[in-house]
Amino acid sequence: MNQDTICALATANGIGAIGIIRVSGNESFEIANKIFEGKNLEKAESHTVHYGFIKDENETIDEVMISVFHAPKTFTTENSVEISFHGSPYIGKKILEVLIKNGARMAKAGEFTMRAFMNGRIDLSQAESIADLIASENEASRKVALNQLKGGISNEISFLRNDLLNFTSLIELELDFAEEDVEFADRSALKSLLHKIEDKLSSLIESFQYGNAIKNGTAVAIIGKPNAGKSTLLNALLKEERAIVSNIAGTTRDTIEEILHIKGHAFRLIDTAGLRETVDEIEAIGVKKAKEKVENAEILVYLADAGTEDLSEDIEMIKSLLREDLKLIICATKIDEVIPTQYEKLEQIFRNAISTDFDFIKISAVENQNLQDLKNELSSYIEHLKSEEGNVVITNQRHYEALQKSLDSVNRVDEAVSSQITTELLAYELRNALEYLGEISGEFSNDEVLGNIFSKFCIGK
Ligand code: GDP
Numbered sequence: 044m045n046q047d048t049i050c051a052l053a054t055a056n057g058i059g060a061i062g063i064i065r066v067s068g069n070e071s072f073e074i075a076n077k078i079f080e081g082k083n084l085e086k087a088e089s090h091t092v093h094y095g096f097i098k099d100e101n102e103t104i105d106e107v108m109i110s111v112f113h114a115p116k117t118f119t120t121e122n123s124v125e126i127s128f129h130g131s132p133y134i135g136k137k138i139l140e141v142l143i144k145n146g147a148r149m150a151k152a153g154e155f156t157m158r159a160f161m162n163g164r165i166d167l168s169q170a171e172s173i174a175d176l177i178a179s180e181n182e183a184s185r186k187v188a189l190n191q192l193k194g195g196i197s198n199e200i201s202f203l204r205n206d207l208l209n210f211t212s213l214i215e216l217e218l219d220f221a222e223e224d225v226e227f228a229d230r231s232a233l234k235s236l237l238h239k240i241e242d243k244l245s246s247l248i249e250s251f252q253y254g255n256a257i258k259n260g261t262a263v264a265i266i267g268k269p270n271a272g273k274s275t276l277l278n279a280l281l282k283e284e285r286a287i288v289s290n291i292a293g294t295t296r297d298t299i300e301e302i303l304h305i306k307g308h309a310f311r312l313i314d315t316a317g318l319r320e321t322v323d324e325i326e327a328i329g330v331k332k333a334k335e336k337v338e339n340a341e342i343l344v345y346l347a348d349a350g351t352e353d354l355s356e357d358i359e360m361i362k363s364l365l366r367e368d369l370k371l372i373i374c375a376t377k378i379d380e381v382i383p384t385q386y387e388k389l390e391q392i393f394r395n396a397i398s399t400d401f402d403f404i405k406i407s408a409v410e411n412q413n414l415q416d417l418k419n420e421l422s423s424y425i426e427h428l429k430s431e432e433g434n435v436v437i438t439n440q441r442h443y444e445a446l447q448k449s450l451d452s453v454n455r456v457d458e459a460v461s462s463q464i465t466t467e468l469l470a471y472e473l474r475n476a477l478e479y480l481g482e483i484s485g486e487f488s489n490d491e492v493l494g495n496i497f498s499k500f501c502i503g504k
Contacts (some may be wrong), residue, residue, distance in 0.1 A: 047308055049150035049158075050142045051503035052135050059130035064138055065503060067123040067155055072111070077125045077145045078138075084124060087251065097126065105134050106181035119155055149439060153500025157493070158229040160485060167485025167496070168196045171439055174500050175258065182307030196442065196486045197388075199247070203240050204480045210236060211473040216443065217466050230326055230460055237457045247437050251268040251446075253428035254438035256341075260302060260309035261425065264337045267346030268356065272376035272408055276346065276397065277301065277312060283316045305422045308396040334364070341368045342424060344417070346363040347393075349375040349386040349405065358396045370424050371401040379407040383466050391466045441496070442483050449479040 048068025054061070066075060072085040080103075083093020091111055096105045110125040117123045128134050143149065153174070160170045179185040191197075213228035220227075246248035265273050281301050303310045313336045337343055343364060347357045365371065373393055375386040390403045402420050406413045437443055456472045485493075 048147045049154055050139060051150040051155075052139065053125065053503040054130070055364035056132055056135075058132065061127050062130040062132075062135045064126045064128065064142070065123065065155060066126070066142060066147060067117070067119045067121045067150075067158065068147070069122060072120040074142060075109060075126070078141045078271075079107075079259050084109060084111050087111045089116065090313045097128070097138050097141065099137070099144075104141065105129055105140075109384065115162075118164075118187045119158040120164050121158065124311070132392065138503050150502060151497075152502050153497030153504055154502075156500055157497045160493075161300055164196050165192075165193075167493075168200075168439070168442060168483055169194060170485075171441070175438060176494075177501070177504065180302075181257075181260075181304055181309045184438070186256050187254065187438055187475065190435070191438075195204070196247075196290045196437070199243070199435050200480055200483050202476060203243055206236055206332055206441075207473065207477055207480070211470065211477060214466060214470045214473060218470060221466070226267040234457070234460055237453055237460070240453050241457065242451065244446055244453065248434065248443065248450065250435065250444050251443045252435040253425070254436040256425055256428055257436065258438040259306065260311045261311060261342060261421075262311045262336075262340040263303075263342045263344055263421065264313045265344045265346065266337065266360070267376075268348075268360075271346040271348050274415075275408040276376065276406070279411060279414055303421075305418050307423075308422065310342075310421055337369070338363045340369065342372065342411050342421065344372045344374060346374045346376050347389065349378045349389055351389070351412060354389065354392050354396075358393070361393075361397060365397075365399055370466075371397075371399060372402055372417070372420055373403050375403070375405045377407060377409070378405045379410045379411060415496060445479055445482040448482075449476055452476040452479055 046069065048066060050064060050066045053065040075084050078097055078099070079095050080098050082093045084093065087093060089112055093109050093111065095107065095109065097107050106129045108127045110127070112123045112125075114120055114122045122473055123472075126138060128138055133301045139149070153170075156165075156170050156173055158444040160163050160167060165173075167193050172188045175188035176185065176192060178186050189226055210228055212232050216227050217225060219480045265277060267273050301312050303312050343361075345357070345361050345364075349356060352355070361371070361373070373390075375389050390405075391405065393401070401487045404413060404420060406417060408414065437446065452472060452475045456469065456476055459469045459472050
């Protein structure tokens with residue numbers, strides 16, 4: 044168990060109505076009592092709040108409320124207190140100083156959560172989901188993180204692991220009776236379990252694409268020739284005059300990235316410089332950037348002025364940017380300026396020239412026509428990523444890698460069963476698979492991995 048009593052500011056560092064300092068460890072009450080003029084906190088009931096003053100020897104620092112939490116029903120499972128003070132960063136600093144003077148030490152980043160994990164209150168994937176929850180910036184990522192915190196991934200994985208563990212025990216039992224050539228583990232039942240596990244792992248692995256979209260947003264590159272209406276569209280979508288709109292070709296020089304939320308999902312819109320061949324050096328950097336942005340984008344929204352007669356440059360550009368895993372949406376813009384037959388003709392030309400499947404949308408950003416169609420199209424991309432099974436979604440790179448390794452090793456077990464390999468080797472492969480599955484919940488972990496995970500937390504969490 045941890046001996047030190049740790050303290051840290053739990054609220055954001057800055058001026059607020061209230062600031063909270065969290066203290067956790069065996070000596071929390073003893074230390075807090077030394078600086079608190081009010082009730083004896085050690086004697087106070089758990090989960091109660093007490094009024095009083097923080098003192099540095101004879102000097103009163105602030106009027107506070109202290110919440111008392113007795114082990115083990117606390118976040119860290121240790122005794123802890125939370126001091127709510129008047130939210131000045133200066134007062135917070137003073138209180139921390141007095142706590143340290145009286146025997147506490149400053150917590151390291153993520154140390155409270157690490158204690159919760161070390162003391163067995165939460166598993167590793169739950170600890171990570173706390174970091175995700177704090178970092179969540181949209182509805183979907185909040186939901187997924189909360190689901191993980193409740194044990195979503197852990198349950199799914201431990202269910203798989205238990206079944207596999209049962210078989211491993213039987214196989215290992217066979218090793219003990221090696222002389223007698225008995226088979227405790229029914230190989231065909233093992234085979235069907237392995238297939239079940241492979242399916243589950245594959246679907247979790249597949250959910251990572253959706254998980255990633257939830258956590259990091261989906262990158263959308265908005266591309267089109269100068270004056271196609273990129274900035275205007277961007278502004279209309281964001282309803283803010285962020286990008287500089289101008290009718291002088293090539294004025295949107297720097298890449299601008301803005302977040303658009305549609306149905307709780309984040310889309311990172313990337314507006315880029317026009318894709319015109321040019322001698323202007325600054326503009327040329329923009330063109331290069333555009334190509335780079337499309338490389339990182341999942342969706343390409345290509346804008347073409349509905350009044351354009353010659354689309355050969357646009358077609359050439361689209362073809363040069365296309366990739367198999369890139370969703371393409373072509374938008375005819377400024378439809379308020381042309382008659383319908385014109386943009387219908389435009390669609391036909393694109394359809395004849397581009398063999399890949401794409402969505403065609405006709406918009407007017409100025410008159411706010413059909414922008415909803417574009418939003419629906421973006422949002423449908425995310426809907427398609429959702430796995431059939433829905434609930435459990437992998438959002439974490441570490442989990443993704445551990446699942447991948449698990450799947451590889453389960454595949455090896457599968458092959459091992461088919462090839463009638465020795466029981467020793469089969470047991471060895473099974474142990475490997477169990478270990479990889481255990482990495483997700485932290486049943487198998489090393490200090491380096493833990494250090495890496497918790498160092499990404501903020502101090503006070
Ligand atoms: P960009 O170079 O692709 O970013 O193009 P801009 O967004 O700067 O637009 C170029 C010009 O087209 C500006 O004068 C806009 O006001 C105009 N424009 C953009 N969208 C529309 C539209 O939907 N309808 C009309 N009539 N004009 C538009």
